[in-house]
Amino acid sequence: MAVTIKEVARVAGVSTATVTRALSSPEVVRPATRERVREVAASLGYHPNRAARGLITGRTGNLGLLVPDLANPFFPSIVKGVQGRAHEADHAVFLADTDEDPAAEAGLVRKLAKQVDGMVLCSPRMAEAELRELAAEVPTVLVYRRIPGVPSVTAEFLDGMRQAVSHLVALSHKKIAYVAGPRSSWANRERVRSLRAVTRKSEVELTEFGNVAPQFHGGVSVADSVLASNVTAVIAYNDLVALGLLHRFAARGVSVPGDISVLGFDDIPLAEMVHPALTTVALPKEEAGQAGVDLLLDRKPAVRRELPTQLMVRGSTGPAR
Amino acid sequence: MAVTIKEVARVAGVSTATVTRALSSPEVVRPATRERVREVAASLGYHPNRAARGLITGRTGNLGLLVPDLANPFFPSIVKGVQGRAHEADHAVFLADTDEDPAAEAGLVRKLAKQVDGMVLCSPRMAEAELRELAAEVPTVLVYRRIPGVPSVTAEFLDGMRQAVSHLVALSHKKIAYVAGPRSSWANRERVRSLRAVTRKSEVELTEFGNVAPQFHGGVSVADSVLASNVTAVIAYNDLVALGLLHRFAARGVSVPGDISVLGFDDIPLAEMVHPALTTVALPKEEAGQAGVDLLLDRKPAVRRELPTQLMVRGSTGPAR
DNA sequence: TTGAAAGCGTTACCAC
DNA sequence: GTGGTAACGCTTTCAA
Numbered sequence: 242m243a244v245t246i247k248e249v250a251r252v253a254g255v256s257t258a259t260v261t262r263a264l265s266s267p268e269v270v271r272p273a274t275r276e277r278v279r280e281v282a283a284s285l286g287y288h289p290n291r292a293a294r295g296l297i298t299g300r301t302g303n304l305g306l307l308v309p310d311l312a313n314p315f316f317p318s319i320v321k322g323v324q325g326r327a328h329e330a331d332h333a334v335f336l337a338d339t340d341e342d343p344a345a346e347a348g349l350v351r352k353l354a355k356q357v358d359g360m361v362l363c364s365p366r367m368a369e370a371e372l373r374e375l376a377a378e379v380p381t382v383l384v385y386r387r388i389p390g391v392p393s394v395t396a397e398f399l400d401g402m403r404q405a406v407s408h409l410v411a412l413s414h415k416k417i418a419y420v421a422g423p424r425s426s427w428a429n430r431e432r433v434r435s436l437r438a439v440t441r442k443s444e445v446e447l448t449e450f451g452n453v454a455p456q457f458h459g460g461v462s463v464a465d466s467v468l469a470s471n472v473t474a475v476i477a478y479n480d481l482v483a484l485g486l487l488h489r490f491a492a493r494g495v496s497v498p499g500d501i502s503v504l505g506f507d508d509i510p511l512a513e514m515v516h517p518a519l520t521t522v523a524l525p526k527e528e529a530g531q532a533g534v535d536l537l538l539d540r541k542p543a544v545r546r547e548l549p550t551q552l553m554v555r556g557s558t559g560p561a562r
Numbered sequence: 563m564a565v566t567i568k569e570v571a572r573v574a575g576v577s578t579a580t581v582t583r584a585l586s587s588p589e590v591v592r593p594a595t596r597e598r599v600r601e602v603a604a605s606l607g608y609h610p611n612r613a614a615r616g617l618i619t620g621r622t623g624n625l626g627l628l629v630p631d632l633a634n635p636f637f638p639s640i641v642k643g644v645q646g647r648a649h650e651a652d653h654a655v656f657l658a659d660t661d662e663d664p665a666a667e668a669g670l671v672r673k674l675a676k677q678v679d680g681m682v683l684c685s686p687r688m689a690e691a692e693l694r695e696l697a698a699e700v701p702t703v704l705v706y707r708r709i710p711g712v713p714s715v716t717a718e719f720l721d722g723m724r725q726a727v728s729h730l731v732a733l734s735h736k737k738i739a740y741v742a743g744p745r746s747s748w749a750n751r752e753r754v755r756s757l758r759a760v761t762r763k764s765e766v767e768l769t770e771f772g773n774v775a776p777q778f779h780g781g782v783s784v785a786d787s788v789l790a791s792n793v794t795a796v797i798a799y800n801d802l803v804a805l806g807l808l809h810r811f812a813a814r815g816v817s818v819p820g821d822i823s824v825l826g827f828d829d830i831p832l833a834e835m836v837h838p839a840l841t842t843v844a845l846p847k848e849e850a851g852q853a854g855v856d857l858l859l860d861r862k863p864a865v866r867r868e869l870p871t872q873l874m875v876r877g878s879t880g881p882a883r
Numbered sequence: 884t885t886g887a888a889a890g891c892g893t894t895a896c897c898a899c
Numbered sequence: 900g901t902g903g904t905a906a907c908g909c910t911t912t913c914a915a
Contacts, residue, residue, distance in 0.1 A: 328670075
């Protein structure tokens with residue numbers, strides 16, 4: 242049986258009320274009493290039961306975190322960010338993985354809703370209307386998704402895309418491809434929009450492929466189509482797709498960046514481990530998770546934070562052939 | 563404000579006790595009453611407050627999961643397994659990442675202990691004595707660690723190592739290296755033990771390197787030493803270390819598997835994405851997570867499950883030069 | 884500065 | 900079958 246506040250009170254020779262105060266409002270109890278209580282609590286290994294506390298305060302000290310697929314290396318970093326910052330703020334984190342199933346999202350959120358002070362929804366795939374409903378039921382912060390009226394943390398996609406295209410233009414690429422990710426992905430829509438906006442002002446001719454799954458095999462499956470076109474560079478929805486392209490190109494004996502340049506998005510750890518290393522637009526991941534928690538705990542309504550992006554130039558991009 | 567059991571009782575014209583029974587022990591209440599209560603509950607959108615329920619039943623419907631580092635691609639798969647199975651059993655999952663800090667583990671477990679029905683500890687680094695203490699305080703299942711008296715899920719390392727060595731022997735390798743992982747890692751100790759046992763019975767000469775960090779850079783850092791020895795094959799503590807070896811070998815112009823064969827452990831998704839693809843001993847990951855939850859919820863005391871391993875032969879191993 | 888007691892939402896026990 | 904009520908562990912009045 243776990244040690245309760247009663248036990249601490251008994252041993253310390255005070256009332257339970259004093260124990261509570263010694264622990265959560267130290268300034269209102271006489272120093273001597275406070276220290277005695279704290280010592281007893283420590284020696285007994287007392288930790289308040291947060292469920293019981295939540296019952297009366299209305300605050301659980303818990304956060305909920307929803308991700309589409311933990312197997313996608315983009316998300317663990319965000320989870321680490323959320324988790325780390327939450328623990329700093331003395332909150333525990335419920336994790337739910339939806340396996341890329343938009344239909345499962347709302348149910349999972351509602352199930353957790355009553356046990357948490359707020360939810361961090363990471364790249365949710367569900368429809369905007371449903372998302373808004375949910376946000377009305379439980380304090381919500383969106384990470385890598387933006388809808389009006391709901392606090393969110395995203396990155397400067399437009400600027401990232403500008404860096405990417407400038408880089409390719411500087412290498413004399415004139416015809417470039419974009420391999421699109423899931424249609425339901427807000428990030429994909431943003432990337433397409435940014436890319437079109439950036440290329441419209443330049444001499445670059447854009448060809449679009451997809452949509453593919455945001456995974457390695459998505460890139461593999463579209464690689465041959467990309468090769469069959471006459472582009473000299475390809476920007477992938479994300480790094481996993483880019484790695485799939487690299488893989489298939491290598492298997493076909495196509496040289497990267499000799500024959501074609503490849504550029505990804507995200508900067509997952511893997512990007513640096515492959516040969517050639519992947520040029521990619523780095524998105525803030527841990528930082529985004531931390532910022533999400535900050536927004537949630539500060540309760541500033543409808544704040545939008547947009548974090549900077551950074552092109553990481555590596556071996557997979559080179560001069561146009 | 564959420565709707566409570568009182569509200570339902572009032573509207574249905576029964577006592578709160580009857581509402582509880584209608585919902586959780588349907589057989590003991592008269593069908594007519596039961597239906598009326600259920601309809602009212604549904605129409606009001608009533609969901610029992612799990613924290614309040616837990617206070618009295620002693621069961622929270624929550625599980626805790628501790629991992630050393632979510633950024634290591636081995637762990638997200640386990641988390642997915644735990645998460646998925648827990649949700650099937652209508653349990654939510656608290657996730658805690660210790661950032662490879664053994665000292666942080668016990669504190670995190672104790673903080674979660676009161677809010678959960680049990681903890682899944684994944685590759686915990688802490689000392690055995692401390693682990694045993696913890697297991698006495700809260701129902702615990704160990705994944706990828708084994709100590710007497712505590713339920714655990716591990717894999718057949720010995721058999722996996724046997725498969726690995728047989729494979730190399732069949733390719734005429736006579737001198738092989740092992741790159742050891744962290745000294746504090748139980749998995750590393752098991753692998754060393756298995757490897758020694760297997761090679762003792764064969765003609766193979768074993769050279770040991772390390773210990774290195776269980777990460778990409780760990781492999782990079784030891785690669786030159788391995789090359790300087792006269793081995794024709796190297797078995798790495800895990801896939802990340804193996805990838806580090808591959809990376810450095812490529813940078814040195816060493817051909818794999820022409821000059822040296824490389825073999826990993828884990829079968830993380832990356833293993834298939836690199837060139838040459840990594841031959842590795844696949845460990846059950848999602849399955850291990852699922853089995854961990856099963857053990858926890860079944861409450862069978864001190865069960866040890868040992869899941870099968872499978873050598874995945876890929877491009878990074880070939881005939882000895 | 885401290886203690887007694889009410890109450891958070893739920894379930895379990897004991898009467899009826 | 901059903902209702903009243905104590906109890907879970909905690910925080911927050913209200914008095915002293």
